[in-house]
Amino acid sequence: xxVLDAKPSGGLKPDDELLSWNDRKLINHESxxxxxxxRKIGDRVKLDFRRWSEKRTAEVxxxxxxxxxRFMIVYAFVGIxxxxxGIITLVSRQKSLVVSTLHWLMISLAATLxxxxxxxxxxxxxxxxxxxxxxxxxxxxxxxxxxxxxIFPRQKIGSVATPALIVFGPALVWIAALIFYxxxxxxxxxxxxxxxxxxxxxxxxxxxxxxxxxxxxSLFHSFRTSGSKEDKARLQWILWGFAVGPTPFVIL
Numbered sequence: 001x002x003v004l005d006a007k008p009s010g011g012l013k014p015d016d017e018l019l020s021w022n023d024r025k026l027i028n029h030e031s032x033x034x035x036x037x038x039r040k041i042g043d044r045v046k047l048d049f050r051r052w053s054e055k056r057t058a059e060v061x062x063x064x065x066x067x068x069x070r071f072m073i074v075y076a077f078v079g080i081x082x083x084x085x086g087i088i089t090l091v092s093r094q095k096s097l098v099v100s101t102l103h104w105l106m107i108s109l110a111a112t113l114x115x116x117x118x119x120x121x122x123x124x125x126x127x128x129x130x131x132x133x134x135x136x137x138x139x140x141x142x143x144x145x146x147x148x149x150x151i152f153p154r155q156k157i158g159s160v161a162t163p164a165l166i167v168f169g170p171a172l173v174w175i176a177a178l179i180f181y182x183x184x185x186x187x188x189x190x191x192x193x194x195x196x197x198x199x200x201x202x203x204x205x206x207x208x209x210x211x212x213x214x215x216x217x218s219l220f221h222s223f224r225t226s227g228s229k230e231d232k233a234r235l236q237w238i239l240w241g242f243a244v245g246p247t248p249f250v251i252l
Contacts (some may be wrong), residue, residue, distance in 0.1 A: 008060060008061035008062075008063050009046070009058070009060055009184075010059045010060040010061075011056075011058050012047070012049065012058050012060065013051065014052065016049045016051050016193040017030065017049055017050040017051075018047060018048075018049050019047075019049055019050055019055070020047070020048040021035050021045060021046075021047060022035075022045055022046050023046070023048075024189050025191045026191075027191045027194055027195055027198075028194070028198060030194070030197075030198050030201070031185075031191070031194040031198070032188060034054055034120070034182075034194070035189070036062065037120045038120050038121075038122055038186060039061070039062055041062055041063065041064060042061065042062060043059050043061070043062050044060065044062075045059070045060055045062065046058075046060055047059075047060055049219050050151040063234060067189075070153065075113050075114070075116065076113075076114065078113055079110045079111075079113030080110070080112040080114075082106050082109050082110040082113065083106070083107065083110035083111075083114070085106050086102075086103050086104075086105075086106030086107040086110060089102050089103040089106060090103045097160065098151055098152050101144060101147055101148045101152075102148060102149065104140075104144055105141065105144040105148060107137075108137040108138075108140050108141050108144060109137075109141055111133065111134070111137035112134065112137045112138045112141065115130065115133065115137070116134070120186065122186045122187060123187070128183065129178070131182065131183070132179050135175055135178045135179050135182070136175050136179075139171055139172075139174050139175035139178060139204065140175065140250055141166075141208075142171065142207065142208045142211030142212060142215075143168045143170075143171035143211060145211060145212070145215045146167050146211045146214050146215040146218070147163070147164060147167045147168070147220070148215075148216060149214075149215040149216075149218035149219050150163050150167070152222075153222060153226065153228075153231040154222070154226070154231065156218075156222075167211075169205060171207070171211075173199055174200070174203065174204040174207055177200040177203075177204075178197075178200055178201065178204060180195045181193065181197035181200045182194070182197050184197070185197045190243030202208070210244065
């Protein structure tokens, strides 16, 4: 347990082991995060916890995780900039598969950044639509990136149908699994369902790492094998972008 503010914590201390949330068993920190997102700031929740070998109960008040709006402002600013970049890419005069893929990559990334914050209202159509869009946008980013590296700066193979199926097929399966297990978990609030969602989420993040590694390898391959100075310059800028892009998030 990490205590941000002692006053609303109801007596919780660092290193206390959380056992249940409103009498519902907690299996990991992800289930705690989802249950928190289903409530509002200021709500009071009963937490059962273990301190050393003794079981205790505390009533805590939910507060904001980030004491200032700095984190949200950074996310919103980056999301809007990326979204505008995607729109500019769409309306550009260059019409090609590369431009279309880059456009949807930017839109998916922007949607993920802009929709990642905020509470979840279980059982409403709006919540289902919003979370489904979020999981789709988040889940397709890795596939779009990898596919982009296959067709940029030069298409590496004759037909794109087979690599598109190989790249996007697993992503669509992961997206479907995340949506299904997530909504089953928040409807039932059953620990087993939270565990199933966590397994799907862990599997997806492993796939996301594979997509990232595969994309970077593809870019390096293109850079090394390209005979065009113009293509090498484009690829160099992309690789530099990967190096400096995450810096604001690390610093702030």
